Amino acid sequence: MTEAYGIDSEVGPLRTVMLHRPGNELRRLTPRNNDKLLFDGIPWVGRAQDEHDAFAQALRDRDVEVLYLGELLTEALNDSGARAAAVQGAIEDLRLGDTLREYLRTALASLDPAALAEALMAGVRNDEVRAGGLVTSLLADEDFLIDPLPNLLFTRDSSVWISDSVAVTSLAMPARVRETQLTELIYKYHPRFAGADKVYDHTLEHVEGGDVLALGPGVLAVGVGERTTPAGVERLARRVFAKGLAHTVLAVPIAQQRATMHLDTVCTMVDVDAVLMYPNMAEEMRALAVTTDGEELHVAEPEPFLVAAAKALGIDTLRRIDTGLDPVTAEREQWDDGNNTLALAPRVCIAYERTVETNARLEESGIEVIRISGSELGSGRGGPRCMSCPVLRDPLTTP
Ligand SMILES: NC(=O)NCCC[C@H](N)C(=O)O
Structure with missing residues (x-):
């Protein structure tokens, strides 16, 4: 070993x-x-x-x-490949629809490693982002776009x-x-x-x-x-x-x-x-x-x-x-x-x-x-x- x-x-x-x-x-x-x-x-x-x-x-x-x-994840997210994989994994959910998915892709990609790790772990609630579009409007404020873990x-x-x-x-x-x-x-x-x-x-x-x-x-x-x-x-x-x-x-x-x-x-x-x-x-x-x-x-x-x-x-x-x-x-x-x-x-x-x-x-x-x-x-x-x-x-x- x-x-x-x-x-x-x-x-x-x-x-x-x-x-x-x-x-x-x-x-x-x-x-x-x-x-x-x-x-x-x-x-x-x-x-x-x-x-x-x-x-x-x-x-x-x-x-x-x-x-x-949480610390290991934040440190791993310093790598650009890790960030791309993390964002893709988080937005695959079919509940999102295309508009919301692309909004989240951009929003998550702009976060620093610590904030991205936080979003991945604690999730993202509908009313925490200003995505706009049909799915956003039809979901309740308290619905999670990315589920917490x-x-x-x-x-x-x-x-x-x-x-x-x-x-x-x-x-x-x-x-x-x-x-x-x-x-x-x-x-x-x-x-x-x-x-x-x-x-x-x-x-x-x-x-x-x-x-x-x-x-x-x-x-x-x-x-x-x-x-x-x-x-x-x-x-x-x-x-x-x-x-x-x-x-x-x-x-x-x-x-x-x-x-x-x-x-x-x-x-x-x-x-x-x-x-x-x-x-x-x-x-x-x-x-x-x-x-x-x-x-x-x-x-x-x-x-x-x-x-x-x-x-x-x-x-x-x-x-x-x-x-x-x-x-x-x-x-x-x-x-x-x-x-x-x-x-x-x-x-x-x-x-x-x-x-x-x-x-x-x-x-x-x-x-x-x-x-x-x-x-x-x-x-x-x-x-x-x-x-x-x-x-x-x-x-x-x-x-
Ligand atoms: N090894 C374990 O028994 N883990 C506990 C998991 C608890 C968790 N709330 C679960 O239901 O999966």
Whole structure:
């Protein structure tokens, strides 16, 4: 792996992470659009920023370098090719019509990188521009010409590092599709990532980063459900095998429900050989091990997730941290992202403070839990793992 980027596990000491500090895109959420924009409430933005700053500080306190998506995007937009691609991507929406599209093309092209990045992230409302023409007149003032992207907060989903290659993902929900245009720009044009190999892109079958877990060197688990499709996991497997980035991909079917939208909402690793799993689903989780002989994909029969994972990792057992929670407490804490921990190193993780019981059980199992507040951040339905895209982790030393 290079020094600047690379991930071969969920728990290797975290060195660099990409976050997105929530900004004006959250100020676009209203009771009428929050469902469509995949938020379960209307966050108090100032408090959400405070909570996020504390999250970033907790990472820095443990010597983790924090990169911000908004800053990387602004810097990438210094490149004229990036600017042209960004503008084109933002105005493709068929709702706009020709007059408005050409107006926006000119208006966006005249913005400096910071203002353009802001427009791309926070969107553009009809009454914020004086475009004129039929479409402008027929749309309501509050209609968005360029939709805001409040889910940028969840940097986990729009790109994922697999060994020393980056996968720009292909997001399934219409409200999130444009996020990957921005991560694509960052990885293509930002000098920090010049030369980084790409293993996936946003035009391919749906794969979301929250579904992709690097269980250990050479082994990925990929949730298949509401977001990552069966065809998505197949395409990802073909691509990582072709580049030699993994030897086994475990396809893990998960319930198609909002609460369990990604694999990392029900399962995160907290040690080289231990996972925290949502108790109400842990027993039923199965995995299909996908391998290759260099030509064909081989798909094994479904096995219990922990069994298939241990086999693929070449260890005797993958331990499940048993939180022992009753089903109602477990369901409440899973909804509040109790299972969505971010490992900073083996046996050290960040979790929301509100998932009191899960955190207590983790500590009883020897896991250090760094608690952060997430009362406002959580309204987007994502926890510390969802809000972070690890860019560099130290390789694991053999246990
Ligand atoms: N990995 C994750 O579970 N990310 C959380 C994404 C939440 C976002 N509001 C969504 O519905 O996509």
